[in-house]
Structure formats: C-alpha cells, structure tokens
Amino acid sequence: MNDEDLKEIGITEKGPRKIILTFISKSCSSKHGIEFKEKTLSNNQTQQLKIRHVLSMEPKFHKILLKKLDSGLIPETNELLFMNRILTKHYFERQIMQDRRYPSWQQKRDLAMQIVEEFSQLENTRVRQESPKESFFFWRHGGKDHGCHSGIIETRVGNMRKDVLPENRLFHRAISAKIIVPEGCVEAAALLAVVSATAQNVKQISDGMAECAQLHRWILNQKSENKTGEILRAFPHFLNYDGLLIQQAYERMHVGYNKNADLKSFLSLALVFEDNSWLNVKDFNLRGVLILMKKLGSRGIKRVVNTNE
Known part of the structure; x- marks a missing residue:
C-alpha cells in the first residue's frame, strides 16, 4: 500500500496518510527485516533480539509489543504475565515436557536478564528499590541466603512442571x-x-x-x-x-x-534439656537416661498452684 492507494480509499489529508505509511513501514521492518539484522549483529545483540523476535511471533501480543514495549512503556501486570508465558513456553517447554530436564536457576536468571536488557524500562519493575533489576522476573532465593526462588518466571516454570504426566516427572512424591x-x-x-x-x-x-x-x-x-x-x-x-x-x-x-542400634547419640541429646542435673554422674549416657526419665515422668501431670502459699 502506498500514498496513491490511501487516496483511493478516501484518505485525502496528507498528515493521516503519512502516519499510516510510517506505521506500515515500521511493522514490515520489524517482521521481515529480523533475519537480515541477526546476521549482521554481534552475538550479544543477536541474543537480545531473540527475545523480541519470540514475542513478535505471537499475533495476540503485537499490540502490546508495538504500542508499549517498543515505545518505552511498562505494560500492565496481566500483559507482563502474558509476555512471560510466551517466553517461558518458547525457552523451557521442550526442555521440561520432552527432555525431562528442569531449567536451572542460572537459565531462569539469564532469561530474566535478557528481558530487562532488551526492554530497559522493565528495570523499573524490580520488587524493591534495592532489589536486582530482574527481580520481578526472577530473583534467586528471593534475595535471601537460601530458600525458594521468586519471580514470575519461577512461578510459571513451577506450573509447567505440574503439567508433566506423573510417570514422566523427574521427581516422584511418595503416595501415603x-x-x-x-x-x-x-x-x-x-x-x-x-x-x-x-x-x-x-x-x-x-x-x-x-x-x-x-x-x-x-x-x-x-x-x-x-x-x-x-x-x-x-x-x-x-x-x-x-x-x-x-x-x-x-x-x-x-x-x-x-x-x-546405637543409642549413644540419642541419649546425648537429652543433655540439651538440662545441663545442671546429676552432675555427679560422670557417664554421659547414664545422665541422658536419667534426664529423659525425669522429663517423661513429669509429662501429663497437672500442676495446681496454691495461691495461699
């Protein structure tokens, strides 16, 4: 479609025709020029471009991609979740469903880093001001020394693991x-x-x-x-x-x-209850038995406090 075609369908003003032609030019460039660009960009740039390319392959995401992400805007939460589903499906679905390999935390963090590097405005989605820029998408241990990871990538990958047939799962829970x-x-x-x-x-x-x-x-x-x-x-x-x-x-x-079975380690734990009872008993095991007997002997006994004393 060119300027003459727009005139024929009734768009006579030059301004609207220019806006439409500019939009058509950008859309065609983003869809048909990717393969050529990937050949000329560096490895790092190519890796970044793949994120946008994956998103552009989903027709329902085109509006969000062009009007918000490409314009430097931050999409709504449900739109970010939609983007997350597209990317995790592309990068991890085959690995989980067919290869029976769960993504490592490094893979999930790398995907999160690629997202915020491709669309720099998404750094502002970080969980807290002091959090890493990719923390909304993936945060190892939730910022703690250990524990569960957090972020929408971690949540989505966990849900994908649930869709694996029980007989194909990497880890099996014991059925009580x-x-x-x-x-x-x-x-x-x-x-x-x-x-x-x-x-x-x-x-x-x-x-x-x-x-x-x-x-x-x-x-x-x-x-x-x-x-x-x-x-x-x-x-x-x-x-x-x-x-x-x-x-x-x-x-x-x-x-x-x-x-x-050797009860020495078990009996020695009884010494944790009290450290000042039967100090004249030198044998640790015997002291542990005495302390346990004292503790067990007082179980279930209701004590009544006499307030007159």
Whole structure:
C-alpha cells in the first residue's frame, strides 16, 4: 500500500496518510527485516533480539509489543504475565515436557536478564528499590541466603512442571496409604481409656491398644497443631507403665527395626534439656537416661498452684 492507494480509499489529508505509511513501514521492518539484522549483529545483540523476535511471533501480543514495549512503556501486570508465558513456553517447554530436564536457576536468571536488557524500562519493575533489576522476573532465593526462588518466571516454570504426566516427572512424591479406622474403634478406645492402670489390667490395656492401632495411626497422619494432645486424649495409658505401651506401639509401626542400634547419640541429646542435673554422674549416657526419665515422668501431670502459699 502506498500514498496513491490511501487516496483511493478516501484518505485525502496528507498528515493521516503519512502516519499510516510510517506505521506500515515500521511493522514490515520489524517482521521481515529480523533475519537480515541477526546476521549482521554481534552475538550479544543477536541474543537480545531473540527475545523480541519470540514475542513478535505471537499475533495476540503485537499490540502490546508495538504500542508499549517498543515505545518505552511498562505494560500492565496481566500483559507482563502474558509476555512471560510466551517466553517461558518458547525457552523451557521442550526442555521440561520432552527432555525431562528442569531449567536451572542460572537459565531462569539469564532469561530474566535478557528481558530487562532488551526492554530497559522493565528495570523499573524490580520488587524493591534495592532489589536486582530482574527481580520481578526472577530473583534467586528471593534475595535471601537460601530458600525458594521468586519471580514470575519461577512461578510459571513451577506450573509447567505440574503439567508433566506423573510417570514422566523427574521427581516422584511418595503416595501415603489411606488409613481407614475400623467401625467401633473409636468407641473401643473410649472404653479402654477409663480402665484403671493397674498391674492386673496391663494385659487388657495392652491388647486393647493393639486392637485400636489404626486409630492411633490415623491421628498421627492428620495435620494438627496439637497432635500429641489428641493422641493422649484418645490413649491416656501411653503415660502409664513406664513407657511399655509406647515401646509396643513403636514396634507395631516399625516391624523389624534394628534393636541393636546405637543409642549413644540419642541419649546425648537429652543433655540439651538440662545441663545442671546429676552432675555427679560422670557417664554421659547414664545422665541422658536419667534426664529423659525425669522429663517423661513429669509429662501429663497437672500442676495446681496454691495461691495461699
């Protein structure tokens, strides 16, 4: 289309014809001149040009590319997310979906750096004033010494990993078996809880807790802030018989455990609880046992403060 063509369709004023022809010239140059430019630019410039080239291949993004990014403006957040989806799909989709390789943090940071180098105004999207210029797109450990990365590239790559079929995933989560509490188990545990913890009743209580083991496992599997309290409300006899029932419950859940395991490291941890008890006992292991027995012996005992004293 040239000046005469515009006159024929009714655009008689020179100003509007000049604006339209300028826009057509820029659009054609950006779409058809990329291959020629890539051959003449340096390696660094070519790498930068690829970002814009990838975006220009998405027709729905042309308006944002020409009117905002090329004009030095910062797109809206949803437009930046759209740009991020285009770029992460181009650079990482095949790597994740077909090659079964997840992008390293260096690759994600490099992509973020290329974006802000291609469109320098996007440096102003940084999370905070002191943050790196690419932090909106990718920030290693979120600016901390360790922990999760942050940025829209990290978020999008995480969502792409979720789309991988379970059998093709690089890492597999262990599937926990569903625990079903038998009918009447809760009622049986409630009846057992009121049985007196005497020497004559030890076998009855021990056998009853073995029958209610699924209820114990079910409580352990729940996400609760006071899981210990819930277990003791259902099975208060765990506090009786000097830990015998705790040992039996452990053996039910860990069949074939190593009974000859070295307990020295475990017992030495008890010394962390108190550092001024039984100082006359020189053996560290024996001191650890005594401290643990003291701590376990005080569990579940309700203390009443006499305000008259």
